[in-house]
Amino acid sequence: MKRISRREAMKIVALAGGSILLPVGLQYRGYAQIANGTVAPFTLPFRTPTVLNPVRKDSTTDYYQIRMQKAQVQILPGRTTEVWAYNGIFPGPIIKQRANRKSIVRFINNLDENTSVHLHGMASLPQYDGYALDFIPPGYYKDYVYPNSFAANLWYHDHGLAQTAQNVYMGLAGMYIVQDDEELALPLPKDNYDIPVMIQDRQFASDNSLIFDNQGQTSVMGDTILVNGVAWPRMEVANRKYRFRVLNASSSRAYRLALSTGDALTVIGTDAGLMSAPVNTQDLRLVSGERYDIIIDFSRYPVGTQVELQNLPLPNNTSFANTDKIMRFDVVRSQTDNSVVPSTLRNVEFIPESAAVRTRDFLFELRNQMWMINGNGWDANRIDANPQPGDVEIWTFRNESSGAFHPVHLHLIKSQILDRNGQAPFPYERGNKDVFYLGENETIRLIGRFTPSGKFMYHCHNMVHEDRDMMSQFEIGQNGINPMSALARPLPPPPL
Ligand SMILES: [Cu+2]
Numbered sequence: 397m398k399r400i401s402r403r404e405a406m407k408i409v410a411l412a413g414g415s416i417l418l419p420v421g422l423q424y425r426g427y428a429q430i431a432n433g434t435v436a437p438f439t440l441p442f443r444t445p446t447v448l449n450p451v452r453k454d455s456t457t458d459y460y461q462i463r464m465q466k467a468q469v470q471i472l473p474g475r476t477t478e479v480w481a482y483n484g485i486f487p488g489p490i491i492k493q494r495a496n497r498k499s500i501v502r503f504i505n506n507l508d509e510n511t512s513v514h515l516h517g518m519a520s521l522p523q524y525d526g527y528a529l530d531f532i533p534p535g536y537y538k539d540y541v542y543p544n545s546f547a548a549n550l551w552y553h554d555h556g557l558a559q560t561a562q563n564v565y566m567g568l569a570g571m572y573i574v575q576d577d578e579e580l581a582l583p584l585p586k587d588n589y590d591i592p593v594m595i596q597d598r599q600f601a602s603d604n605s606l607i608f609d610n611q612g613q614t615s616v617m618g619d620t621i622l623v624n625g626v627a628w629p630r631m632e633v634a635n636r637k638y639r640f641r642v643l644n645a646s647s648s649r650a651y652r653l654a655l656s657t658g659d660a661l662t663v664i665g666t667d668a669g670l671m672s673a674p675v676n677t678q679d680l681r682l683v684s685g686e687r688y689d690i691i692i693d694f695s696r697y698p699v700g701t702q703v704e705l706q707n708l709p710l711p712n713n714t715s716f717a718n719t720d721k722i723m724r725f726d727v728v729r730s731q732t733d734n735s736v737v738p739s740t741l742r743n744v745e746f747i748p749e750s751a752a753v754r755t756r757d758f759l760f761e762l763r764n765q766m767w768m769i770n771g772n773g774w775d776a777n778r779i780d781a782n783p784q785p786g787d788v789e790i791w792t793f794r795n796e797s798s799g800a801f802h803p804v805h806l807h808l809i810k811s812q813i814l815d816r817n818g819q820a821p822f823p824y825e826r827g828n829k830d831v832f833y834l835g836e837n838e839t840i841r842l843i844g845r846f847t848p849s850g851k852f853m854y855h856c857h858n859m860v861h862e863d864r865d866m867m868s869q870f871e872i873g874q875n876g877i878n879p880m881s882a883l884a885r886p887l888p889p890p891p892l
Pocket residue numbers: 767800801802803856857858861862866
């Protein structure tokens with residue numbers, strides 16, 4: 397944690413016009429907006445990212461274009477911060493799409509880095525899944541095809557081999573929301589009361605530039621919590637229900653969300669869509685890549701109440717002065733609320749254990765200073781699991797260490813947790829998911845149906861671990877589409 401000397405503190409006070417009295421020797425962080433590199437929690441207004449409009453539409457498809465570029469953005473008071481951003485905004489624009497309408501998204505690389513774009517949670521064909529070696533080099537573009545086959549809260553982010561952590565940290569992440577008629581027909585909070593919440597942690601230098609420090613290939617843990625790119629925002633709300641689509645888009649940090657009032661959060665959806673029924677929970681933990689759809693009912697509070705969204709402690713999360721806070725809701729007005737959280741949300745098919753034709757075991761561990769799965773690192777020429785199309789399998793993930801947790805992510809398929817250390821999963825985890833919190837000394841078993849055919853990655857979603865080298869691949873069936881079969885092309889592109 398950064399501390400400043402008395403002399404530096406006096407200099408800051410002088411720069412601020414001498415109007416702020418700072419107790420001598422007090423750590424400045426959290427006290428006032430007085431310097432670059434910091435801001436007091438709950439002083440900046442909440443905002444949501446821009447929704448991207450398609451360049452054009454036809455009867456089946458919406459066509460989008462996103463340029464990856466360096467940009468200077470205002471994150472903290474004072475100097476701007478250089479980011480590597482989709483369309484130059486941080487975080488990237490939100491894409492909202494209807495289920496079963498196709499998207500074609502052209503990503504243009506105007507950065508100096510290799511990139512690869514993964515739409516996390518989408519059942520994409522292998523050549524559009526953001527395979528780690530399927531680079532869009534600087535000066536190239538690639539058109540990704542997305543089927544949008546089911547409603548869920550997804551996100552697109554960089555997946556370039558060995559540089560995912562830094563590319564995402566510098567800004568390459570955005571949300572992608574797919575909705576279907578069934579979900580839209582539910583009386584849940586909508587429009588201005590349906591809010592995306594992307595949580596990330598960052599560390600800033602005194603000139604407000606981003607510091608990327610992976611602590612010797614272990615984890616990136618920032619001291620500043622950003623929600624939709626704003627440090628610890630303050631959101632004015634009405635005393636009614638809101639829906640929050642929460643995504644942990646941090647490189648490494650996990651969160652354990654809770655309300656300062658001690659009241660329950662109502663979970664209505666997991667990574668891959670709505671749950672069968674809402675679940676109330678006092679707190680909720682989520683690792684990098686995980687999404688939870690939650691309802692907070694502010695009608696419990698009189699106008700004038702301030703409710704903090706807190707981040708409770710978790711092992712192997714590095715704590716700083718204000719990393720126990722995420723954002724604050726200020727109940728500022730009363731309003732009638734016609735929204736309802738139905739007791740049945742969706743018919744989620746739970747696959748019975750008896751349907752599984754095979755079990756596979758995966759050990760996630762640090763070996764010889766490398767993050768490994770079953771003793772192996774990444775090798776594009778090696779396949780570590782080969783289910784046949786339509787097979788139901790049980791995969792067991794083991795973490796025998798107390799020194800790290802691992803967010804395990806499977807591409808392509810959605811699956812369900814059977815148990816964790818032999819116990820039922822948390823009630824709020826009982827839905828379709830694609831990222832699994834594999835905690836310290838935990839063993840989890842999940843069940844999923846592997847279809848359709850093709851070669852896809854699975855890996856730790858602590859992006860520092862993923863980069864070195866906790867990533868492998870499965871292949872469903874034989875002779876599926878090669879992930880490298882739709883390579884990026886040099887600029888300029890033809891019209892979309
Ligand atoms: Cu890991």
